[in-house]
Amino acid sequence: MDEGMLWDKVNIYLDDLSTEVDENKRIWMKAAIGMVKRQDETIDISSGIIADIRDWEEISTKQTRAETIKEFQDIKNWKKWKRIAPALIADLERSEDIANEVAKKHGVNLKMVVDRTRAHFVVEINGRGLEDDELLHRTYKHVDAMLEAWDLYRTWLYGKERLKIVRSKAHR
Numbered sequence: 001m002d003e004g005m006l007w008d009k010v011n012i013y014l015d016d017l018s019t020e021v022d023e024n025k026r027i028w029m030k031a032a033i034g035m036v037k038r039q040d041e042t043i044d045i046s047s048g049i050i051a052d053i054r055d056w057e058e059i060s061t062k063q064t065r066a067e068t069i070k071e072f073q074d075i076k077n078w079k080k081w082k083r084i085a086p087a088l089i090a091d092l093e094r095s096e097d098i099a100n101e102v103a104k105k106h107g108v109n110l111k112m113v114v115d116r117t118r119a120h121f122v123v124e125i126n127g128r129g130l131e132d133d134e135l136l137h138r139t140y141k142h143v144d145a146m147l148e149a150w151d152l153y154r155t156w157l158y159g160k161e162r163l164k165i166v167r168s169k170a171h172r
Helices: 003-018 023-032 065-073 076-081 087-108 132-158 160-170
Strands: 031-037 041-046 110-115 120-128
Touching: 003 023, 003 031, 003 065, 003 132, 023 031, 023 132, 031 132, 041 132, 065 076, 065 110, 076 087, 087 110, 087 120, 087 132, 087 160, 110 132, 132 160
Parallel strands: none
Antiparallel strands: 031 041, 041 120, 110 120
């Protein structure tokens, strides 16, 4: 199955899932799955953007884009940015935790990654030797996990705990 057909099947799957939810959830479900790519035997699925690090003035004024990407790809560096951009670091930490929780629960390869200047959820599926039906089954399983991760992240994003962090930064 080629990439275009796989992406079409994922969109049909999302449409089928969204028939039982309200309009707001239908909109975010479409945004949750940002891209499906197939390279040889590997299928990569990426979510929409969790955080765009370029949007954080506190960071963009302190270093170049290349330095920022390199810095935020290593989780060990986040600690030093916690005081400067606490909401961003809280978002990255929470999305990392969500990815780990959902991956373990569903037995999938779900991660939160920072690439280019964006953080997002990604899954990688090894499709080597799989018939189309099994490939679709695995893809849908990973899409379900991605949707769960996205929903948990949205709950965090609009929750009281994060709001406290954002407000504390605004009053410094």
